[in-house]
Amino acid sequence: MVFPSRPVKLLRESLKMPGYKLYYFDVRGRGELCRLILHCAGVPFEDFRDIDYFKDWPTIKTRMPFGQVPVLEVDGVKMLAQSMTIARYLARRHGLAGQNDWEQSQADMYCDCVYDLHNATVDATWEEDPVKQKDLFNKVNQDTIQPHLEKVEQHLVKNGSGHLVGQGLTWADIAYYAYFTTPIMTRLGGEVLTKAPHLKKLIETVGNNPNIQKYVETRPVTSG
Amino acid sequence: MLIETFYRQIGSEIVTNKSFKFSMPVYKLHYFNNPRRGRAELSRLIFSQAGVQFEDVRFSHSEWPNIKPTTPFSQVPILEVDGQVLAQSNAIARYLARKYGLAGKDEWEQAQTDMYIENIHDLLNAAAVPFMEKDPAKQKELYQKFMTDTIASHVVAVEKQLKKNNTGYLVGKQLTAADLAYYAFFSDFIEVKFGGAFLKDAPLLKSLIDRVKALPNIKKWTEFRDSKYPEEN
Numbered sequence: 001m002v003f004p005s006r007p008v009k010l011l012r013e014s015l016k017m018p019g020y021k022l023y024y025f026d027v028r029g030r031g032e033l034c035r036l037i038l039h040c041a042g043v044p045f046e047d048f049r050d051i052d053y054f055k056d057w058p059t060i061k062t063r064m065p066f067g068q069v070p071v072l073e074v075d076g077v078k079m080l081a082q083s084m085t086i087a088r089y090l091a092r093r094h095g096l097a098g099q100n101d102w103e104q105s106q107a108d109m110y111c112d113c114v115y116d117l118h119n120a121t122v123d124a125t126w127e128e129d130p131v132k133q134k135d136l137f138n139k140v141n142q143d144t145i146q147p148h149l150e151k152v153e154q155h156l157v158k159n160g161s162g163h164l165v166g167q168g169l170t171w172a173d174i175a176y177y178a179y180f181t182t183p184i185m186t187r188l189g190g191e192v193l194t195k196a197p198h199l200k201k202l203i204e205t206v207g208n209n210p211n212i213q214k215y216v217e218t219r220p221v222t223s224g
Numbered sequence: 225m226l227i228e229t230f231y232r233q234i235g236s237e238i239v240t241n242k243s244f245k246f247s248m249p250v251y252k253l254h255y256f257n258n259p260r261r262g263r264a265e266l267s268r269l270i271f272s273q274a275g276v277q278f279e280d281v282r283f284s285h286s287e288w289p290n291i292k293p294t295t296p297f298s299q300v301p302i303l304e305v306d307g308q309v310l311a312q313s314n315a316i317a318r319y320l321a322r323k324y325g326l327a328g329k330d331e332w333e334q335a336q337t338d339m340y341i342e343n344i345h346d347l348l349n350a351a352a353v354p355f356m357e358k359d360p361a362k363q364k365e366l367y368q369k370f371m372t373d374t375i376a377s378h379v380v381a382v383e384k385q386l387k388k389n390n391t392g393y394l395v396g397k398q399l400t401a402a403d404l405a406y407y408a409f410f411s412d413f414i415e416v417k418f419g420g421a422f423l424k425d426a427p428l429l430k431s432l433i434d435r436v437k438a439l440p441n442i443k444k445w446t447e448f449r450d451s452k453y454p455e456e457n
Contacts, residue, residue, distance in 0.1 A: 065339075065381065065385060066343060066378065066381045066382075067377065067381060074332075078332065080335055080336070080339060081339050081343075082338070082339045082342040082343065084338075084342055085335055085338040085339040085342055086335075088335070088338060089331070089334075089335040089338070092331065093331065101319065101322065101323065102305075102308070105310055105315050105316075105318070105319040106310070108312070108314070108315035108318055108319070109296075109310055109311050109312045109315040112312035112314055112315050113297060113311075113312065119349065147298060148297065151296060151297050151298065155296065
């Protein structure tokens with residue numbers, strides 16, 4: 001009697017899990033939420049980030065559906081673009097999107113809010129002059145972040161579970177964690193969550209997730 | 225004749241509405257009255273195509289200071305569903321598309337539908353920059369740059385995807401909210417504002433938006449909308 005060898009068994013196992021390859025630059029930016037979701041869910045993937053902007057990007061860009069990254073390649077054949085679409089797809093496939101249609105939509109809503117926050121902060125994030133950067137950041141904080149936090153705090157308290165949606169962790173919680181722990185936020189945003197203690201606690205909770213902690217300890221240090 | 229119409233209506237509701245219940249949810253979509261279409265139009269198109277009743281609440285900018293604090297994030301559109309509230313235009317559109325069979329046939333097609341809707345969201349954000357510019361000369365320059373830089377390259381990319389999919393639709397073999405989103409942006413906004421020259425090398429995209437424009441429910445909605453809410457700008 002011949003038993004399947006270990007390599008054959010491993011191959012069979014690997015065939016069941018989709019092969020994910022995430023294309024993005026070697027920064028956190030718009031790709032980090034996808035990475036965090038995959039690590040949190042314990043799903044293996046190829047974190048393809050060795051893309052030199054001048055040497056590699058011109059060629060890689062032509063292969064991407066809309067000339068942009070992040071892009072998720074699944075099983076080497078199909079490609080999905082748009083950072084939030086990828087994150088949502090992964091969250092739904094791997095149990096991090098809410099328990100029913102309504103919760104999923106609530107999670108979508110919060111993540112769309114975080115997308116807007118990222119858009120508002122992008123100029124500050126990549127500003128090289130430190131004085132100008134601080135000014136830009138303070139303006140975004142005052143005009144956009146603080147008013148938003150006031151609302152989020154109210155909703156968090158009303159939901160009552162410590163999480164944004166339903167009773168457990170969703171990608172909405174992870175999205176807020178990702179946004180409020182970016183390098184610029186860590187450097188300039190020390191006071192940002194002062195009036196949002198519930199959100200601050202939620203962010204700490206997400207940060208203490210063992211899978212996320214393990215990833216964060218070993219991920220590359222980048223400027224954005 | 226009346227009975228037949230009644231049953232046909234119910235029948236079409238059952239066919240188009242996967243989660244058909246004898247009591248439909250009460251929907252109220254809230255948005256500004258100007259811009260006439262803006263971030264709410266995709267959801268209105270989804271409702272219309274799916275044949276689902278909704279209250280199309282439009283308020284003036286002078287009423288906004290009173291309405292703003294009642295919204296989840298001080299923004300509109302918002303959707304009330306039997307009294308519960310959902311914010312963010314894309315989350316609303318996505319929720320309705322999935323509920324009423326306009327989001328593809330499986331998870332992957334749903335993700336592709338999302339992707340195209342988010343493409344349009346980015347294009348709307350990019351269009352907002354010239355839209356908000358007060359200086360007419362500068363606005364003209366910004367719009368020109370928007371057309372030659374942002375729109376032209378996107379049209380090339382989406383034409384390629386349409387060719388690859390080869391069904392006449394953006395996603396799979398059927399109409400989805402992705403097609404409605406591209407119609408709303410490219411036909412109902414870009415074509416109206418800048419003419420159709422940008423489509424000269426994109427026959428598949430042109431054919432798609434013409435097909436959506438001619439769908440009976442979409443045609444009915446745009447005729448009703450154009451007569452009830454004449455364009456301000």
